[in-house]
Amino acid sequence: MIQRYRASAGIMLAPAVTLIGIFILLPMLLTIWLSFQDWSTQTPFSSASFIGLDNFREIFGPTSVGRDFKGALTNTVIYTALSVILILPLSVAFGLMVYQHDVAGGTALRTVLFSTYMVPMIAVALVWSKLYSPSEGPLNQMLGLFGIGPQPWLSSPRSALISIVFLNVWQQVGYFTVLAIAGLTQISGSLYEAAKLDGASRFEQFRFITLPLMRRTLLFSAVIAIINAVQVFEPVALITQGGPVGSTNVLTYHIRRVGIERAQGGLGSAMAVMLMLSLIVVVCALFALANRKDVE
Amino acid sequence: MSAGSSSRLPRNCPSRREALLATLMLAVAVTSAFPLVWMVLSSLKTPAESMQVPPVWIPRAPSLDAYEKVSGVVNVGRSMWNSLVIASITTAGILVTSMMAGYAFAKYHFPGRSLLFSVLIATMFLPPIVTLIPLYRLVGSIGLNASLAGIIVPNLANAFGIFLMRQFISGVPDDLIDAARMDGASELLILYKIVAPSVAPAIAALALFAFVYHWNSYLWPLTVLQGNADAYPIVISLSRLLSYNRGAVNTGLVMAGATLAVLPPLILFVLLQRFFVDSIVGSAIKG
Numbered sequence: 001m002i003q004r005y006r007a008s009a010g011i012m013l014a015p016a017v018t019l020i021g022i023f024i025l026l027p028m029l030l031t032i033w034l035s036f037q038d039w040s041t042q043t044p045f046s047s048a049s050f051i052g053l054d055n056f057r058e059i060f061g062p063t064s065v066g067r068d069f070k071g072a073l074t075n076t077v078i079y080t081a082l083s084v085i086l087i088l089p090l091s092v093a094f095g096l097m098v099y100q101h102d103v104a105g106g107t108a109l110r111t112v113l114f115s116t117y118m119v120p121m122i123a124v125a126l127v128w129s130k131l132y133s134p135s136e137g138p139l140n141q142m143l144g145l146f147g148i149g150p151q152p153w154l155s156s157p158r159s160a161l162i163s164i165v166f167l168n169v170w171q172q173v174g175y176f177t178v179l180a181i182a183g184l185t186q187i188s189g190s191l192y193e194a195a196k197l198d199g200a201s202r203f204e205q206f207r208f209i210t211l212p213l214m215r216r217t218l219l220f221s222a223v224i225a226i227i228n229a230v231q232v233f234e235p236v237a238l239i240t241q242g243g244p245v246g247s248t249n250v251l252t253y254h255i256r257r258v259g260i261e262r263a264q265g266g267l268g269s270a271m272a273v274m275l276m277l278s279l280i281v282v283v284c285a286l287f288a289l290a291n292r293k294d295v296e
Numbered sequence: 297m298s299a300g301s302s303s304r305l306p307r308n309c310p311s312r313r314e315a316l317l318a319t320l321m322l323a324v325a326v327t328s329a330f331p332l333v334w335m336v337l338s339s340l341k342t343p344a345e346s347m348q349v350p351p352v353w354i355p356r357a358p359s360l361d362a363y364e365k366v367s368g369v370v371n372v373g374r375s376m377w378n379s380l381v382i383a384s385i386t387t388a389g390i391l392v393t394s395m396m397a398g399y400a401f402a403k404y405h406f407p408g409r410s411l412l413f414s415v416l417i418a419t420m421f422l423p424p425i426v427t428l429i430p431l432y433r434l435v436g437s438i439g440l441n442a443s444l445a446g447i448i449v450p451n452l453a454n455a456f457g458i459f460l461m462r463q464f465i466s467g468v469p470d471d472l473i474d475a476a477r478m479d480g481a482s483e484l485l486i487l488y489k490i491v492a493p494s495v496a497p498a499i500a501a502l503a504l505f506a507f508v509y510h511w512n513s514y515l516w517p518l519t520v521l522q523g524n525a526d527a528y529p530i531v532i533s534l535s536r537l538l539s540y541n542r543g544a545v546n547t548g549l550v551m552a553g554a555t556l557a558v559l560p561p562l563i564l565f566v567l568l569q570r571f572f573v574d575s576i577v578g579s580a581i582k583g
Binding site for chain 2: 005006008009011012013015016017019020022023024025026027028030031034041044045094097100105106108109111112113114115116118119120121122123124125126127128129130131133136138141170173174223227230231233234237238239251252255256259260265268269272273275276279283
């Protein structure tokens with residue numbers, strides 16, 4: 001019997017494992033290997049020649065390659081931090097609205113919030129580049145109603161990156177709201193009843209029951225939000241092309257430009273490896289932080 | 297855990313509190329819906345209306361002219377068909393590979409199971425850009441670049457689907473499966489006839505996610521197609537409209553294109569939302 005199921009396990013796993021192995025795991029290993037090679041993306045892998053850490057020296061060096069990469073890294077860090085800082089509190093606030101409310105409006109609000117997550121980025125880019133238009137854009141027209149002067153949005157290096165953050169928060173916050181709601185449903189109602197009997201205020205209930213018990217959900221949301229944020233590509237490729245003056249040149253866009261468009265496969269791979277390492281460090285740090293609080 | 301009304305926060309001052317909350321919720325919903333509502337309204341305006349100052353928010357005589365004009369700029373039919381082919385085949389593949397692997401991880405004991413599962417799940421957290429450069433070369437070297445197959449084949453299996461299916465198939469009683477084995481049913485038949493119907497809502501949810509994700513996906517198709525416009529999915533062909541986005545005269549045209557791209561995933565979401573909610577609530581209760 002056992003033998004038979006062992007064979008079945010092999011058959012059941014073969015398609016998924018083969019596909020993921022060839023199209024995700026193998027390329028990941030190749031990326032690491034290529035980061036130590038001098039290699040043009042237009043040539044076969046066999047033409048790569050080992051150059052040690054030269055690619056890494058170059059992307060952190062003083063030349064234009066290094067300046068562009070360090071700029072993209074900085075932009076990505078800022079972009080990711082801003083996204084997480086905006087998305088997490090909003091998702092909890094919206095989650096509480098949907099979950100606490102006893103009337104039908106909660107479900108409707110969840111539907112509206114989540115529907116933006118289904119919208120393809122090309123539509124988001126087409127719509128938001130118009131909304132943000134400095135002269136005839138609806139956003140500046142509405143600000144005008146409140147006596148606020150027109151904002152440059154995407155056309156100024158000072159505000160372009162944050163404008164793209166807003167656009168992404170608008171699109172993704174519904175997804176994180178659903179995660180928050182799933183976390184809220186796990187909290188036992190009896191805890192709130194007991195706290196109320198002890199005279200805890202609404203804010204105290206939130207501070208000492210909801211927030212601590214949401215920590216695992218928030219950790220998961222933070223990890224997903226970070227991984228989503230470093231992937232930002234379409235709004236940059238479609239609207240700003242990394243500009244103005246490099247202010248929205250983020251890593252995914254920059255790595256594709258170097259590794260695919262300029263065919264500098266070795267350099268691009270070294271950048272991709274740095275991205276992967278940074279992600280691992282950040283995610284491990286987050287988990288360590290969460291576990292330390294668990295012990296307290 | 298009690299997931300019903302008993303677990304909601306107790307209310308102390310219902311009427312005022314609810315009025316405030318309702319107002320806030322309305323404000324959030326309006327803000328969230330505004331860009332898409334504005335998109336649809338703008339797509340129905342005439343060029344004259346688009347250029348009017350102060351702006352016209354709601355078109356007086358809604359017209360579909362802009363939609364006709366989109367077909368003059370973008371090959372809508374062809375691109376929509378490409379998107380449909382890409383998203384459908386990819387989704388079908390993901391359903392099959394995820395159910396098979398999910399079943400194996402949920403119901404078989406074999407050496408290295410948890411290690412293999414961890415390695416597969418780790419790929420869920422890998423941003424696609426990390427593998428993009430070698431994958432581009434790899435797919436080119438097996439002759440699949442610049443084709444629909446090149447978009448589809450690398451995406452026929454993914455860790456999220458396996459994870460979701462394992463979660464739900466774990467909840468299918470072993471007795472049910474053992475009884476079918478006693479009757480001499482093959483493992484694939486059991487998966488198809490016994491397991492799949494038991495986890496139908498989760499399959500619907502996965503199908504929705506996969507279809508929408510691959511309908512919307514941009515980075516990989518753009519990279520692998522190398523400018524072969526015949527194979528462009530709708531989200532790539534519509535990027536041509538961005539060059540029409542200067543000045544107000546073509547706003548209707550651009551928004552009509554955006555609306556066309558939004559409709560299929562949004563319709564699917566509205567139709568299948570129930571399954572999606574079921575599976576989220578289900579997984580929350582199973583915890």
